[in-house]
Amino acid sequence: MMPACDENAPICRRRPWARSLRAGGVSALAVLALTGGSAQAAGPVWNVIGGDARRGENRILAYGCAACHTIPGVAGATGNVGPPLTRFGERTYIAGVLRNSPANLVHWIRNPQMVVPGNAMPDMGISETEARDIAAYLYTLR
Secondary structure, three states: OOOOOOOOOEEEEEHHHHHHHHHHOOOHHHHHHOOOOOOOOOOOEEEEEOOHHHHHHHHHHOOOOOOOOOOOOOOOOOOOOOOOOOOHHHOOOOOOOOOOOHHHHHHHHHOOHHHOOOOOOOOOOOOOOHHHHHHHOOOOOO
């Protein structure tokens, strides 16, 4: 199992406000309250370095993820073999075993059978770049 992603690791960076919230930063909460915003309105909590959400949507279609998953924003993605990916960016765990972080999500997308042998998600031969794009898209789902 890969370790949880460190916010200073090269594969990912947390949004600055997320670090403040996690540390209990009152000023970040005040900004959210004053602007009437929420974490959802601010966009994804995680940025996937090198990932492009627009390409990710196309890669989701190309790899046929829609056959097994319901994925908001992806045409025809109404599968029910795997879990729905609705609000994926707000989840704490990936596949119930990995802490939700960009490094772990990229690892899961590329090697789901290594993480949970025998699970329903097949290894699809997805490259690191493709996995980063898919992860970037999934983190927009809030």
